[in-house]
Every structure is written in structure tokens, then in C-alpha cells.
Amino acid sequence: MLKTDPRAAESRLERSVASALWAISAAxxxxxxxxxxxxxxxxxxxxxxxxxxxxxxxEARTA
Known part of the structure; x- marks a missing residue:
């Protein structure tokens, strides 16, 4: 299993969420x-x- 630094993973998640929110805001x-x-x-x-x-x-056709 790949071990990652939890702080680095949290930071990537925060950047990903921020990017998604920015895209939604722009749209x-x-x-x-x-x-x-x-x-x-x-x-x-x-x-x-x-x-x-x-x-x-x-309606005209069926009437």
C-alpha cells in the first residue's frame, strides 16, 4: 500500500476542493x-x- 503524508494528502484535498469551488463560482x-x-x-x-x-x-391531429 502506498503511504503518504497525511498533511500532504489534506493539502491536496483542500486545493482540489478550492479549485472545484472556483470553477463553480466562475460558471x-x-x-x-x-x-x-x-x-x-x-x-x-x-x-x-x-x-x-x-x-x-x-391535439389538432387527434381531435
């Missing part, structure tokens, strides 16, 4: 950027309209 900040936020809202609206149109078309 959240990017998602909330005004241009990205507006684009996401627009795409969501288009997606919703498309789903509604398809549902209405399907």
Missing part, C-alpha cells in the same frame, strides 16, 4: 452575465413556444 458568474442571461431567457422562450406549437398540432 455561476458567467451564467448571470447580462448577455448570457438574456440569451438564455430568449432560448427558453423559443423552446417554450416550440413545445406549445407542437402540442397544439398534436
Amino acid at each position: 455561476c458568474a458567467e451564467r448571470e452575465a447580462p448577455s448570457v442571461h438574456a440569451a438564455r431567457k430568449h432560448l427558453g422562450a423559443v423552446y417554450g413556444e416550440t413545445r406549445l406549437r407542437r402540442r397544439l398540432e398534436n
Whole structure:
């Protein structure tokens, strides 16, 4: 079995967690950027309209 210094292992774990938290924070900040936020809202609206149109078309076919 590989023996490692517990302090070194703890330090690597802390750096790994810090790196993961930084990446999450950066992704959240990017998602909330005004241009990205507006684009996401627009795409969501288009997606919703498309789903509604398809549902209405399907209902019209079965009616």
C-alpha cells in the first residue's frame, strides 16, 4: 500500500476542493452575465413556444 503524508494528502484535498469551488463560482458568474442571461431567457422562450406549437398540432391531429 502506498503511504503518504497525511498533511500532504489534506493539502491536496483542500486545493482540489478550492479549485472545484472556483470553477463553480466562475460558471455561476458567467451564467448571470447580462448577455448570457438574456440569451438564455430568449432560448427558453423559443423552446417554450416550440413545445406549445407542437402540442397544439398534436391535439389538432387527434381531435
